[in-house]
Amino acid sequence: MTVVSGRTPAPVVDVAITSPLWEKQPLAEQTVRAALAAVTAALATPPGEVCILLTDDTNIARLNRDWRGVDKSTNVLSFPAAQPAGTPFLGDVAVAYETLQRECEAEGRVFLHHLAHLTVHGFLHLIGYDHQTDSDAEAMEGVESRIMLALNMPDPWLTRDA
Numbered sequence: 001m002t003v004v005s006g007r008t009p010a011p012v013v014d015v016a017i018t019s020p021l022w023e024k025q026p027l028a029e030q031t032v033r034a035a036l037a038a039v040t041a042a043l044a045t046p047p048g049e050v051c052i053l054l055t056d057d058t059n060i061a062r063l064n065r066d067w068r069g070v071d072k073s074t075n076v077l078s079f080p081a082a083q084p085a086g087t088p089f090l091g092d093v094a095v096a097y098e099t100l101q102r103e104c105e106a107e108g109r110v111f112l113h114h115l116a117h118l119t120v121h122g123f124l125h126l127i128g129y130d131h132q133t134d135s136d137a138e139a140m141e142g143v144e145s146r147i148m149l150a151l152n153m154p155d156p157w158l159t160r161d162a
Helices: 020-024 026-043 057-068 097-107 111-128 135-152
Strands: 012-017 049-055 074-078 089-096
Touching: 012 026, 026 049, 026 111, 026 135, 049 057, 049 097, 049 111, 057 074, 057 089, 057 097, 074 111, 089 097, 089 111, 097 111, 111 135
Parallel strands: 012 049, 049 089
Antiparallel strands: 074 089
């Protein structure tokens, strides 16, 4: 991917909140939108639409089982869309509240910082990034680090939040 500065319009973002747990984080939607705007400010991303699903462990475990054959919850799932004619739908990103919260507690992270990182990570999968090989993982982590720093949040690969 080509790194540019502020040249791509942000994707159209639909944030769907399907768990009342997210009421504990009233800035979650704003954080998701800021994270996606930071990605498009940093990278040449395709225009289009993305849906971010803020959900819980039960729902994400069901998605993980049904789509990946893995019967357990996870922090984030990405579902890239096929590219139809017209305005492209880039895909869906789902984030599980309880898993995110457990990771924050275990790793000393600030909830909204970790949410921003998972949003960035999930969206990068939608636009073609992956971490199947060490070199792919290194490239993806480098992009994530730059975007998080642009958001004035800690580099998730080097530090723990204060």
